[in-house]
Amino acid sequence: MDTANHNDLQPTFRALADPTRREILLLLSQQDMSIGEVCEHFEVTRAAVKKHLTILEEGSLITVRTHGRERINHLAPSGLKQVSDWMSYFDQFWTERLGRLQQAIERNNVAGKSKKNTKGS
Amino acid sequence: MDTANHNDLQPTFRALADPTRREILLLLSQQDMSIGEVCEHFEVTRAAVKKHLTILEEGSLITVRTHGRERINHLAPSGLKQVSDWMSYFDQFWTERLGRLQQAIERNNVAGKSKKNTKGS
């Protein structure tokens, strides 16, 4: 079982919570990169990028492979899959609710009335 | 298009980055609740819960409806859907990679070997 209890998701959600790190994921989705190459796409120092990469690695969102004296960062599917699995629990939910909402809107349009609820004191 | 550019995702990812807030989402997936009811499931004060609910609302993960002197919190599908959409970009990715892994495993099973896949990546 590679999937995680929702407790194990914390490092992954934490990693995804930063926009720079999400950008890095998009970068790595197109091409594996060394830390130096990743740096070229951002205005921050290498040290900052390195910390982001470490956090991404802790979230199982990337893996790093040593290649000579360079360390190549790859996108790792497992972290993303774990989050996807966690969210799939809610799929039933928003599928159902959005469907109902849309039905209600369409019914309102047909009926033509959306007046606010009256309030007496 | 109601969905957001990935910039708008920040409040949602931020909201999901806290384990208490994820717990609240699971709670609300089973039943709409007032803030007081949510509090009963946690050890923190109502003020703290209220802040979590505000952040969840900013992430379009819940909606709040006033009902007399109570405010009922509901699960909101839209934020979850936005994250789901963002992640679907990577689907091709880990579907491809995990798919390859799974094929390898199945091939091993058919061949009569259940031994772990070679370290691969």
Place this chain on the structure above:
DNA sequence: TTGACATAATACCTTTTGGTACTGTAATTT
């Protein structure tokens, strides 16, 4: 060795989180 790249430790600042206390508002009671 030097030069180039990677990692580690530290410091500074911002954001986040949770607490207490106070305020606001709606329903209830007298």
Place this chain on the structure above:
DNA sequence: AAATTACAGTACCAAAAGGTATTATGTCAA
């Protein structure tokens, strides 16, 4: 109507975590 009770929201404060830059140290190749 006025006072009381119940539920919710806001303001301020302290503690903790997060992000970045700087500086120093380590590693590898020429």
